[in-house]
Amino acid sequence: MIFGAPIFLFCTALAALVALLLALGAIYRRRAAQAFGDLERVEALRTSDPSVRRAWKAVLLVMATALAFFAAARPQYGKGTRLVPATNVDVVLVLDYSKSMYARDVEPSRIFRAKVEVARLVKELEGARFAAVAFAGEPMGFPLTADGAAVAQFLRQLDPNDMPIGGTAIARALTLARDLLKRDPKSSEHKRIILLVTDGEDLEGDPVGVARQLGAEGTTVHVVQIGGRTPERIPEVGEDGRVVGFRTDRNGKPLTTALTVHGEKQLASIATSTPGGEIIVAEKGTTGIDRIAADLRKQMKSELAEKIETVYADVYYYPLGLAILLLVAEALITDAPLRILRRRAAPKPIAPAGERKRKEARRVPA
Numbered sequence: 001m002i003f004g005a006p007i008f009l010f011c012t013a014l015a016a017l018v019a020l021l022l023a024l025g026a027i028y029r030r031r032a033a034q035a036f037g038d039l040e041r042v043e044a045l046r047t048s049d050p051s052v053r054r055a056w057k058a059v060l061l062v063m064a065t066a067l068a069f070f071a072a073a074r075p076q077y078g079k080g081t082r083l084v085p086a087t088n089v090d091v092v093l094v095l096d097y098s099k100s101m102y103a104r105d106v107e108p109s110r111i112f113r114a115k116v117e118v119a120r121l122v123k124e125l126e127g128a129r130f131a132a133v134a135f136a137g138e139p140m141g142f143p144l145t146a147d148g149a150a151v152a153q154f155l156r157q158l159d160p161n162d163m164p165i166g167g168t169a170i171a172r173a174l175t176l177a178r179d180l181l182k183r184d185p186k187s188s189e190h191k192r193i194i195l196l197v198t199d200g201e202d203l204e205g206d207p208v209g210v211a212r213q214l215g216a217e218g219t220t221v222h223v224v225q226i227g228g229r230t231p232e233r234i235p236e237v238g239e240d241g242r243v244v245g246f247r248t249d250r251n252g253k254p255l256t257t258a259l260t261v262h263g264e265k266q267l268a269s270i271a272t273s274t275p276g277g278e279i280i281v282a283e284k285g286t287t288g289i290d291r292i293a294a295d296l297r298k299q300m301k302s303e304l305a306e307k308i309e310t311v312y313a314d315v316y317y318y319p320l321g322l323a324i325l326l327l328v329a330e331a332l333i334t335d336a337p338l339r340i341l342r343r344r345a346a347p348k349p350i351a352p353a354g355e356r357k358r359k360e361a362r363r364v365p366a
Contacts, residue, residue, distance in 0.1 A: 002312060004073070004074030004314065009073045060326045064326040067320070068319075071317070071319040090144060092177040092195070095114060095197050098166065098168050099160045102234055105230075110226050111159070114197050121296075122149070131144040135172065139176045141176050143180055144181070169204065171204070174207055178214055181219065193221075194220070197287065198223070198225070200259070201260065207266065221274040224280050228281065235247070278295075
């Protein structure tokens with residue numbers, strides 16, 4: 001048996017205080033009787049001895065007080081077990097929507113493959129909760145939810161052309177991911193994971209500093225690096241999603257995307273600044289998101305796996321009902337027996353004066 005509010009168990013000591021007050025009351029009554037006159041004569045004037053009945057009333061009152069506080073402590077007992085699914089994992093998907101994600105070194109494009117593999121990850125990690133951050137120069141977020149399909153739809157319906165400001169603001173994206181986790185009160189009790197998928201580096205903010213803050217809070221950041229130092233041309237994609245050419249600068253030279261040595265170090269530092277964080281470099285036509293998904297599946301089947309817990313039911317109404325019955329019984333017990341009370345309540349009727357005279361005349365001898 002366990003208790004939902006065990007602090008009330010200490011209040012059961014008040015029953016002892018009630019017993020002490022009742023005992024003091026009995027002592028004071030006895031002293032008052034002694035002060036009134038000779039105790040034997042006072043006792044002889046009583047029609048019955050109420051001490052036994054008062055003792056029973058005191059016992060019932062003390063027991064009712066103790067049971068009332070016992071009920072307030074909410075006693076519970078285990079009535080069975082239930083299966084608790086692995087819902088103690090929160091994953092924030094941070095996906096880069098800069099124009100460079102249109103590059104086609106990963107077929108059919110970096111952004112298309114990333115969205116497909118993210119949607120697969122959401123589907124395979126059944127029981128986890130997800131949030132999403134889509135970013136370029138500014139991030140936009142989707143809050144934590146158990147509806148993974150809604151998160152996948154949010155990421156799927158966006159494209160780099162939809163982002164109002166260009167760039168690769170990784171620091172701002174990680175800050176928003178951190179805020180999404182903090183907004184949910186249950187997230188502090190869960191394992192928190194941020195999956196950053198990007199092909200660039202942040203030239204304005206300090207993403208490594210934000211990652212250190214996340215690591216200090218126990219959040220893990222995995223980084224999927226798409227692309228490397230080999231320059232890749234950036235397609236120009238129209239509103240209908242079709243490639244209409246390649247992007248060029250003002251001088252007509254083709255624009256390319258490639259990570260610098262500093263950029264690779266920055267992404268690696270983001271991952272290593274958090275507990276268990278990994279940096280995965282996309283290769284052989286894949287993004288590497290499936291590897292992260294496989295690792296998370298293993299964790300959810302082991303230390304984060306579903307478990308069986310005992311279900312407890314409240315039974316406070318049993319001691320509470322008994323306390324009420326004892327109080328009713330205490331109220332029904334009187335200081336004197338009922339037959340004496342009836343005599344007091346219904347005195348013998350007095351005969352009329354004429355009838356009394358006739359009875360007296362009969363008693364006089366002739």
